[in-house]
Amino acid sequence: MICSIESTIIVILVLLTMSDNHCSNNSNNSQINYLTDRLSNLILLDIISKIDNNVDMICFFMTCKRLYHTIRLQSYKNIKFKELTQYPFVRIQPFIPSFKQISQHTLSHKLVLINQGNIFSKYKGIENIHILKDDGDNQFDSGGEESEQIQRVIISIKDSQLDPSLKIPSSTHSLIIQTNRHIDAPPLKYIPPSVKHVIMMCEQFKCDDKEDFIVPDTVESLSLHATTMNVRANTIVKLPNTLKSLGWGRRSNGPFISLDQFKFHTFTSMTSLTINFKDFGVVASVGSVGGGVLPPNLTFLDLSFMDIIPPSSLFKPLASSLTNLRLTSPHRFKNLYGQFIDLGPLNNLTNLYLFCCGSVKLPVYPSSIVQLDAYGGTFDYIPKSLESFQIESDLLLELYKSNPTPLPSTLTYLWITDYVHRSVPLPTGIIPHGVTSLDISIDPTKYGVLEGLIPTSVKTLDLKISHFGQTDLTGLIPSSVETLHLCCNITPDLLSFIPTSVKSFDLRQANFIHGHDGKNIKYENLSFIFPNHIETLKWYSDEIKSVTYSDSITSLSIKTTNFKTQNGKNIYSLSKNDNNNCNNNNNGVMLPKNIKKLTWMIGTTKEKNMCIRLDDIINLTNIEELEIQIDYTTLSTFSIRRFDGNNSRVLIVDNQSLFGGFIIQPTSQSPSPFYLHSLTIDHRCPFWRRFIINISKNV
Numbered sequence: 001m002i003c004s005i006e007s008t009i010i011v012i013l014v015l016l017t018m019s020d021n022h023c024s025n026n027s028n029n030s031q032i033n034y035l036t037d038r039l040s041n042l043i044l045l046d047i048i049s050k051i052d053n054n055v056d057m058i059c060f061f062m063t064c065k066r067l068y069h070t071i072r073l074q075s076y077k078n079i080k081f082k083e084l085t086q087y088p089f090v091r092i093q094p095f096i097p098s099f100k101q102i103s104q105h106t107l108s109h110k111l112v113l114i115n116q117g118n119i120f121s122k123y124k125g126i127e128n129i130h131i132l133k134d135d136g137d138n139q140f141d142s143g144g145e146e147s148e149q150i151q152r153v154i155i156s157i158k159d160s161q162l163d164p165s166l167k168i169p170s171s172t173h174s175l176i177i178q179t180n181r182h183i184d185a186p187p188l189k190y191i192p193p194s195v196k197h198v199i200m201m202c203e204q205f206k207c208d209d210k211e212d213f214i215v216p217d218t219v220e221s222l223s224l225h226a227t228t229m230n231v232r233a234n235t236i237v238k239l240p241n242t243l244k245s246l247g248w249g250r251r252s253n254g255p256f257i258s259l260d261q262f263k264f265h266t267f268t269s270m271t272s273l274t275i276n277f278k279d280f281g282v283v284a285s286v287g288s289v290g291g292g293v294l295p296p297n298l299t300f301l302d303l304s305f306m307d308i309i310p311p312s313s314l315f316k317p318l319a320s321s322l323t324n325l326r327l328t329s330p331h332r333f334k335n336l337y338g339q340f341i342d343l344g345p346l347n348n349l350t351n352l353y354l355f356c357c358g359s360v361k362l363p364v365y366p367s368s369i370v371q372l373d374a375y376g377g378t379f380d381y382i383p384k385s386l387e388s389f390q391i392e393s394d395l396l397l398e399l400y401k402s403n404p405t406p407l408p409s410t411l412t413y414l415w416i417t418d419y420v421h422r423s424v425p426l427p428t429g430i431i432p433h434g435v436t437s438l439d440i441s442i443d444p445t446k447y448g449v450l451e452g453l454i455p456t457s458v459k460t461l462d463l464k465i466s467h468f469g470q471t472d473l474t475g476l477i478p479s480s481v482e483t484l485h486l487c488c489n490i491t492p493d494l495l496s497f498i499p500t501s502v503k504s505f506d507l508r509q510a511n512f513i514h515g516h517d518g519k520n521i522k523y524e525n526l527s528f529i530f531p532n533h534i535e536t537l538k539w540y541s542d543e544i545k546s547v548t549y550s551d552s553i554t555s556l557s558i559k560t561t562n563f564k565t566q567n568g569k570n571i572y573s574l575s576k577n578d579n580n581n582c583n584n585n586n587n588g589v590m591l592p593k594n595i596k597k598l599t600w601m602i603g604t605t606k607e608k609n610m611c612i613r614l615d616d617i618i619n620l621t622n623i624e625e626l627e628i629q630i631d632y633t634t635l636s637t638f639s640i641r642r643f644d645g646n647n648s649r650v651l652i653v654d655n656q657s658l659f660g661g662f663i664i665q666p667t668s669q670s671p672s673p674f675y676l677h678s679l680t681i682d683h684r685c686p687f688w689r690r691f692i693i694n695i696s697k698n699v
Contacts, residue, residue, distance in 0.1 A: 055639035055653045111150045111169065115157045154178070168192055177201065183226075196220045204228045214238040223247035223274070241266050247274035247302075270295040274302040294318060302326040309358055312342035319345040329356035354379070370410075375417075384408045390415040393426070393441075406432045415439040418466070426453070433457045440464070444471050451475030459483065465510070473497035490541060492526055500531070506538035506557075540601065551592050557599035563610070570610040571675065572602045575620060590620045597625040604631060611675040618642075618650050618663070628676075636676075 150169040155162070156178045168175065174197040177183070183202040191198070198219055205226040207213050215222055217240040224247065239246065239262065264270075273295060294301070296317050303310065306329065315322070327341065342361045343349065349363055351371045360379040362369070371388040374395065382389075382399055386408045393416050407414070409432045416426070418441040425446045431438065433455040439462040444450055454461065456478045465471060465488035477484065479499040485506040488494070498505070527546040530537060534550060538557040549556065563570045574590050591598070598621070603610050617623050618640065626638040641651040650663045663674065 055641060055651070055655065110152045110154070111172075112154045112156065113166075114155075115160055152176075168195075170194055173197065175199070179203075191216050191219070193218045199223045199225075201225045202227075215240060215243070217242065219243065221245035221272075239267070242269045243267060244269055245272040246270060248276070264293055264295050267295040268297055271298060272300040273298055276304040297321050300324040302328075304328045305356075309339045309341055312344065315343060316345045319347055321348070322346055323348055324351040325349060326353040327356050327360070328353075329358070382407065384410070386411055388413040390417065392416075393418045396430075397426075400427060400430060406430055408432065409434055411435050413437045415462075416441070418464075428452060431455055436460065438462070441466050442476070444473060444476065449475070454478055456480045461485070463487070465489065477502075490526070490544070495528065495531060498531065500533045502534060504536040505530075505534045507541070508538075509541050538599075549592050549595070551594050553592060554594050555597040555599075556591065556595050557601070559601040563603070568609060569675075570603065571613065572610065573613040573616050574600075575613070575616045590616065591623070593622045596622060597627075598623045599627040599629060601629040601632070611677045613673055614652070614663070614676050615665070615673050618647055618665075 150171050151173040153168055153172045153174070154176045155166075158180050160179075161181065162177070162179070162183065168191065170192045172192055172195050175191060175195050176199045178201045181203055183200055183205050193216070195216075196219065198215075198221070200223070203226065205224060205228075215238065219240060220242065221244055222239070223245075294314060294317065298318055298321055301318070301322060301324070303326065305327075310327075325343070325346065339358045340361055341356070341358050343352075344361055344364055346363045348368060350368055352362075352369055353373045354360055354377055355375045356377050358377050360377060362379055362381060362383065365381060365383075366385065367383045368385055369383040370385055372383065372386055373388075373390040374392070375390075376392075378395060378398075381403070387410050389407065389411055396416060404427070406429055411432055412435060414431060414435050414437070416439070425443075428449075429452075431454065434457050435455055436457055437460040438454060438458045440454075441464040442453070443466045447453065450473065452475075454476065458478060458481055460483040461477065461481045462485040463477070465473070465486070471489070471491070473494075474497065477497060477499055479501045481499060481502055483504040484498065484502045485508075487508045487510050490507070490509050494507075526544045527548075528544055529548040530550050530553070532550045532552045535552055536555040537549070537553050539547070540557070540559040560572050560574070563572045565571070598617070600612070602612065612628065617626060624640050626640060628635045628638075637655045639653050639655055643649040643651065646667055648665050648667055650665070652661070652663060666672070
């Protein structure tokens, strides 16, 4: 049994040494390769598969060069880097050529066909991007070994129609079609038998009177997303009876299509259905949906409707099969108030999502529902079997008045939403002991006693304090809480109310509470010293100037708004930021030495030309994992590996693209700065300037 990756690497290195020694001492020239002869490739590949970090994989290969050489020659197609989402197709030189074959194989199961070059900016994660000629020629080799490895094809076209003679690799398993125009049915004649999953996204889907819409019998799942649908009443939609999943016209604007056109009663293999009653208004308007209209063996149903409540007869045939139900209706249809949606027959329902204005009659008591998310509308009772529950505070209090008992003791997750920010006081004891994750909004001034409101079983707490000003939170947060997300008005004594049990702390300034915008508060006069029990800290306040981070913090998330402009570039730097990124008691080092992971939020989505200083992070911190964000959107995630004490050789690799290399710094006390460029919201591959050496020269 393999105990750890590190110990296994040591074993491999020993085998390599034994192999080298044996070769040098063997006078008969009969060499024994301990790596390939005594340690099977299956074991080696199993070891490699357990390395879940791409940079660790690179370092592993660099350490075991002979291993890498052997594996690359014999089994390179079995080695894959994990979850690549970008590919630096423009800047090949900063890439890692020694690992090019492996990384290409990681991406080679995808193929993108486009008709305009400017579309490919959407597909940074896929290497095989081919431009379609005007005459429909694919411009890619439809034969050969590489083509037969293609499993997923994305067709993205603009201002043109699909060519019916389009050739798709016969190994294709999934097909995605995207167009900003309409798709004429039938568009699926060119689908090879290997395709099991089809997704079509377009502005308009059209079926005329001349041809029916026929889906090949080999397709197992079909999803059609269209802004509008134009399907004639006499058009027959022929789907394979073996179809397992269907998503049809969700959020479209009509005109309507009849459910009878699908003949759903024959689809005994279908278990998942997403459908919109506005698309099927002929039946919905009559209100005569009968038993057997929907597939009889559905386990998942996502049903959207407009101004007509689905009749109870729609659900009766699903009584024994349906376990997951989503009901959605726009809130603007006020005429749904007072109408009942009868879910009584669904005795096996376990998951229910309600986003509608009607009144829902839940399955006969006691029900088996374990997850209930309710947004708008009402329902008749709270199931005692609930484990996860999301409900508006007004509805919760209304149900509590009719039955003043605590929520079910089976609850482990509870989210009490407060969209209108009234923060109506909750009865003491309504939240049961046993809830481990709680999301709640509270105005402490409306409670006489805070202690006991939140049970001591809660370990993860998302707390919003809807009161502006100095507030006493004594006793509110129990000592059981380990992960705390706190949104409130930040006051000087706030940290004194945080129990020592909290290890992960996310603190955010409430920007708007009960008519106060906080503009008159002098945050620059506040001084924060984070306590020693916090290990993970998210701290996005811009206003507070004086902050001291504790040595216990290993992961830090911060925000920088200050920058300087030079040569048209907005340059962000930790050392140049005089806000909350400083660390007052750290002897000139920007961050405590124990912080290994930094999430750095910079700039805004409107900025097109910005960069950050990397030398500050390398030389003045011990950061090993760096994540760059803009407005909570991740741009790049870098792994940093230092090879000596003076940081003269540093390996930096972007985990999303494997772009990277060695940065060589002079040993002088004032190393020259270097900058990370191409930080944009469209996920272009980043690059840096100065002292970059291609990693291939060092492997």
